[in-house]
Each structure stands twice: as structure tokens, then as C-alpha cells.
Amino acid sequence: MVALYGIKTCDTVRKARAWLDARSVAYTFHDFKAEGAAPDRLAAWAGEVGWERLLNRAGTTFRQLGEDEKAGLDEAKALALMAAKPTLIKRPVVEGAGDLLVGFKPETYEAAFG
Secondary structure, eight states: OEEEEEOTTOHHHHHHHHHHHHTTOOEEEEEHHHHOOOHHHHHHHHHHHOHHHHBOTTSHHHHHSOHHHHTTOOHHHHHHHHHHOGGGBOSOEEESSSSOEESOOHHHHHHHHO
16 A cells, blocks of 8 residues: 655645546555654654655755754754654655655656556
8 A cells, every 4th residue: 555644735745646646546645744753664764765865954844943953963863853843854755656755756656656
């Protein structure tokens, strides 16, 4: 089963959901804002794709972090921040499509689901 993780109001998540819906790909949706992000799942994802790829440094939440929170950023600190503030996770994350997908690019989804 395909599981899509994100935030329902995120434009990129909306694009990914629309892409999946248009191709009748069945999936479950996990809203980080409503349901949070499990630290063990974040650690597993980081083990698969690297914590740097999971961390959304371009978003408002990252820019609003204090310098003390950004200083000495390593995997443990990044995972703790993402668990505490799920909007720091690059979205969407898709499990069950072979490789873990992070972010949305139509060509990547086509390769995974086409």
C-alpha cells in the first residue's frame, strides 16, 4: 500500500495528490500537522535517503529557527527538530512506491508509478 505523508494545505502535497488521483493510484494520507511525525519513522527515512534530503531548509519554519537551533546541525539534532516541528520535513514523502520518494517531481512519480 502506498502512503503519502505531508500537510494537506501544502501546495506541493496538493500537486502530488492530484497527480496520484488523476492516475487512480490508491494511497493513504498522513497529515503531519494533525498526526505528527514518529521519530522512528523519521530515523528510518533518514537511513534510506539521508537526513539532509528530508530537512526542508527552504521553508519558513527553518528560516524562523533560532541560530542556536541551526548551529551544529547533525542527524540527531535534525531528526529531533523534524519530530518536534513536522513542517521542517520536505514534503511529500511517499512510501510503498519502491524507493522512498521525497518531494514531488512528475517525472519521478512517473518512473515510480508508471
